[in-house]
Amino acid sequence: MAVKKKGLGRGLDALFPEKSVKPAEKKPEQKPVATNESLHQQEEGSLNASVVKSAAETKDTAQATVVEEPKKSEMLVKISKVEPNRTQPRKQFDEDALLELSESIKQFGILQPLLVSDKGDYYEIIAGERRWRAAKLAGLKEVPVIIKEFNDQQVVEISLIENIQREDLNPIEEAMAYKRLIDEFKLKQDNIAERVSKSRTAVTNSLRLLKLDERVQQMLIDEMISAGHARAILAITDKDKQTSVAMKVFDEKLSVRETEKLVKHIVEPPKKTQKTVNTAEDAIYESLEEKMKGIMGTRVFIHRKKNNKGKIEIEYYSRDELERIIELFESIR
Template sequence: MAKEKKRALGRGLSALLSESGEKANSVKDTGAKELVGNIIEIPIERIIPNPNQPRTHFDPKALQELAHSIKELGVIQPITVRKVGDNFELISGERRFRASQLNGLERIPAFVRLADDREMLEMALVENIQREDLDAIEIALTYQRLIDEVDLTQEEMSQRVGKDRSTVTNYLRLLKLDPIVQTGIRDGMISMGHGRALISVEDIDKQLEIYEQIIRKSLSVRQTEQLIKSHKNPSKPKEKAVLPNEFKKSQKEWTDRLDTKVEIVRSNNGKGKVILNFNSDADFQRIKDLLK
C-alpha cells in the first residue's frame, strides 16, 4: 500500500530528466523547465542535508513516530530540494528526510527548485516558521536570521511569513530576555505571555527573581503583570503621625478623669479624633453622665 502511494506522488528521476535536465542548475540552463516544479522520486543517497537548516534539534521520539507513519502510508508530503551539480540539496522537509532514512527507504518524492544560496536560506527559514510545533524562541531566532542573513526588514518579513508586523516585533523582543528565561520558554516552563511581561523588567537580577516566582507559585500571565507592576511602583508606607506632647497630656488627663481608656488620633495636617472606650452599657451610661 505504501509503495503504491509513493508511486502516485512522483515519477522516477530518469523519467523526467534528460541529459540536459541532469545538468540544469539554474533557471537559465537547458532543461530547467522540465525539472522545476515537478514532483520526482529522488534516490536518498543523492540528497545532501541543508547546511543552513535553521532547526538543530529533532526529537528522536517524534522522528520514530513519523518514521512509523511513513512506513504505513508513505511520504505524503514531498520534501523540497535544490539541484546542485549531480545531487540535490535539501531546502525543507528534513524531518521527513530523516524519518525516511530510518525506514531504509531508497527514494523519496521531492519538489525540485533552482535557487541561489540566499534564496535557499530564505525558503528554508520561512518554511520553518510555518511549522506549528516551534516554540516562541525558535520562531524569534528564525525571524532574526531572516533579518541578519537574508537582509529583510521587519515589514518585508511580515509579508513573507504572512504575519502582522507587530506580531513579528513581539517575537523579536523575546530575544532581549535573559538566556535563562529564554530557555524557560523553550522548555515550556513559562509561556510567551510571561516572557512578554518580563521584557519590561530591565534589571536582569530582578527579571530572574520574578521568573523564579512565576515557576514556584505557578503564576498566570495576569498575576505576573501585577507582580511586575508592584515591583515598579511599590506602595510607600504611610508615615505614622507622632502625637504632640500637649495631646498626650490631654489624653492622660481625660483617661484619669473618665476612668476609662481615651485615645487621641491625630494626623500631621491637624485632623484627628478622640476615642472613648467603654466596657458595657452601664459603663457607657456612666461616661455619658460625666460628660454632661
C-alpha cells in the first residue's frame, strides 16, 4: 500500500505570489495547538496552514526565513450561512467516517477553521467540507471560518489537492477534476501533474478512465472493480462489451492479471486457419462448434485432422469457470 504524503507538495505554493524575504528575526512564542485523535488530526491536515502562509526562496542570502501573511481574522459564523462548493471534485462522503469525526468534534470542537469565500449572502467552502458536514451531524450552530478570496481555477486546484493528499477522491472524481482543469482553465497535463505532485503518466491514466462506459465508471465508483481492472477493460472499444466484461470480473472475482488475459483474448482472438474452400463439411463442423458453445457456455473449437480425426478445445477464464465445466461433464455421465 502506498504511503500517504504528509505535505501538499508544490501544488499550493504555485497558487500564491512570492512574498518578500526578510533577515531572520525572533518570532513571538506561539501557543501550542491542542491535538486530537488521529481521525480528526488527519482531517485538519496542513492544507489551510499552507493557504495562509507561503515561503519565498532567495539565492542572494544563505539563510532566510518565511514571512507570514498577516493572519486572517478567524470568526464564528452560523453553520446555516455556510454552503459547500457545488463544483468541488469530491461528491461522495463515507457516512461512517463522518459519524466518527462528528463524535470527535463534539468532544474537542473544530481545531482548524474552514477556509471560505464570501459570496455576500452566504459563505462558500473552499476547503473543509468534511468538517462542515461532521459539524452539522454534531449539532453545532456555529463554525470557525477564515475568509479568503481565490479565482475559480485556484478553488478547483485547492479542492483537488486537499482531497488527493488525503486519498478521499474515487478514481472517477479525480479524473473529472483533471478534465475540468484542462477544459475550463486550459492547463496541460504536465502542469496538473506538477500541481498535484503526481507523475504525468498517473494523470494520463486517470483521464483515460473517462473513456469507459458510464456503467463501468459507476462500478468503479462503487468499488465493484478496481482502477487496475478498469484500465485493462479500456482496451475494449465497444461500450456494451466493456460492461459485460466488467460484470464478469465482478461476478467471478477475477484478478487484474486474469482480466488482462480475458480482454486480450477478446481484442485479439486466435486466428483460425484460412480455408480455401467453404465446403458443406465445413458448415457442419461450424454448426457443431456453435452447438457446443451453447452447451458449454464458453468458446469451443473443433480442430480437424485427416481421416476424420481431430481434437476439441474448450476455453475457460477462471478457476470457477473450470470447475463449472467439470461439473457440467459430471452431470452428463
